[in-house]
Amino acid sequence: MGINGYGTIGKRVADAVAAQPDMTVVGVAKTRPNYEATVAVESGYDLYAAIPERADQFGEAGLETAGTVEELIEASDIVVDATPSGVGADNKSLYEAADTPALFQGGEDDALVDVSFNARSNYEAAADADSVRVVSCNTTGLSRLIAPLREAFGIERVRATLVRRGGDPAQSDRGPINDILPDPKTLPSHHGPDVKTIFPDLSIDTLGLKVPATLMHMHSLNVTLESAPDVETVRDALADEDRLALLGEDLDITGTADVKEYAMDMGRPRGDFWENAIWDESITVKGRELYLFQAIHQESDVVPENIDAIRAVLEAEDKATSMARTNEALGLSDSPNPYPRP
Numbered sequence: 001m002g003i004n005g006y007g008t009i010g011k012r013v014a015d016a017v018a019a020q021p022d023m024t025v026v027g028v029a030k031t032r033p034n035y036e037a038t039v040a041v042e043s044g045y046d047l048y049a050a051i052p053e054r055a056d057q058f059g060e061a062g063l064e065t066a067g068t069v070e071e072l073i074e075a076s077d078i079v080v081d082a083t084p085s086g087v088g089a090d091n092k093s094l095y096e097a098a099d100t101p102a103l104f105q106g107g108e109d110d111a112l113v114d115v116s117f118n119a120r121s122n123y124e125a126a127a128d129a130d131s132v133r134v135v136s137c138n139t140t141g142l143s144r145l146i147a148p149l150r151e152a153f154g155i156e157r158v159r160a161t162l163v164r165r166g167g168d169p170a171q172s173d174r175g176p177i178n179d180i181l182p183d184p185k186t187l188p189s190h191h192g193p194d195v196k197t198i199f200p201d202l203s204i205d206t207l208g209l210k211v212p213a214t215l216m217h218m219h220s221l222n223v224t225l226e227s228a229p230d231v232e233t234v235r236d237a238l239a240d241e242d243r244l245a246l247l248g249e250d251l252d253i254t255g256t257a258d259v260k261e262y263a264m265d266m267g268r269p270r271g272d273f274w275e276n277a278i279w280d281e282s283i284t285v286k287g288r289e290l291y292l293f294q295a296i297h298q299e300s301d302v303v304p305e306n307i308d309a310i311r312a313v314l315e316a317e318d319k320a321t322s323m324a325r326t327n328e329a330l331g332l333s334d335s336p337n338p339y340p341r342p
């Protein structure tokens with residue numbers, strides 16, 4: 001696999017690919033030398049110059065390159081494009097010229113690709129596609145929850161309020177610093193239509209806000225189900241999902257900072273929390289109305305999805321095998337899910 005764009009998502013995907021028993025990293029493409037490029041080389045990844053005119057900068061910084069991004073694309077069975085929103089669209093012609101399938105990220109438009117992807121929800125749709133978009137962190141979190149609820153109980157309507165982190169921890173140019181923004185001010189936020197790229201016939205309304213936080217997003221959800229299960233039945237259905245972590249009362253996790261601390265205490269790389277973090281105590285059912293809170297670690301929840309998308313496109317494994325292999329290689333299946341499984 002080649003990785004073009006080695007920032008927040010790209011470096012995590014590279015490490016996740018390297019951890020898989022059936023994948024290798026051909027190399028990573030960067031625009032310029034910096035600490036991430038230095039660590040990439042120290043991690044054993046071949047470095048490719050994303051912008052040929054700037055290739056000399058790497059040598060001047062004492063970093064050896066293995067070639068240009070075109071050579072990386074040629075040498076790869078598939079490329080993961082993890083460049084900033086909109087840059088992926090500019091790069092698409094590079095992948096097409098080399099006849100190399102490409103995965104794009106949630107910052108790109110659905111119209112750019114053959115398929116928008118969430119492993120739990122539509123794995124098979126990506127088979128043999130030339131271009132696939134792994135949907136955004138928030139859309140991934142919503143889709144993972146919606147898929148099992150739809151299967152088990154049917155869904156009449158989803159209403160979700162997304163309290164979004166202002167920026168990632170290293171994004172010191174982002175905000176707000178001291179404000180709460182309706183963002184966007186209009187309804188629906190882009191997340192609802194984005195979820196419908198995965199579930200076209202789903203009825204969903206989403207509202208978005210931005211707050212002065214960097215650690216995680218928080219979703220407040222109300223799902224009107226088609227049936228009226230008791231709360232234990234809903235909890236069992238969610239607890240069966242490896243990428244949904246039910247945070248039990250005994251863990252005493254008060255907020256997103258505790259979730260991140262928990263991930264670090266578990267020894268997760270970069271303190272990543274790949275699963276949806278659902279507060280077990282928040283799961284409430286009144287008739288057909290389900291309510292819950294879930295936090296989404298924006299920097300990492302799409303990482304296992306990228307790994308599964310690679311296997312889905314290359315038709316390397318079926319969905320269950322791929323998801324289980326990804327989970328095991330990352331250590332995701334070892335995560336304590338405190339709710340006792342039946």
Ligand SMILES: NC(=O)C1=CN([C@@H]2O[C@H](COP(=O)(O)OP(=O)(O)OC[C@H]3O[C@@H](n4cnc5c(N)ncnc54)[C@H](O)[C@@H]3O)[C@@H](O)[C@H]2O)C=CC1
Binds near residue numbers: 008010029050302
């Ligand atoms: N950070 C997040 O919370 C999430 C981001 N995404 C999506 O993932 C994509 C990447 O986002 P991040 O990793 O956060 O961005 P980032 O800014 O952390 O990383 C992007 C990297 O690509 C590099 N780059 C810029 N132009 C390039 C080019 N022409 N060729 C190669 N590399 C280039 C940048 O220098 C940077 O290293 C976006 O589509 C974003 O919407 C999806 C889920 C969550």
Ligand SMILES: O=C(OP(=O)(O)O)[C@H](O)COP(=O)(O)O
Binds near residue numbers: 139164298
């Ligand atoms: O896709 C994301 O969030 P979003 O779904 O709220 O737009 C990622 O967290 C990136 O968000 P950003 O576009 O605010 O950098």
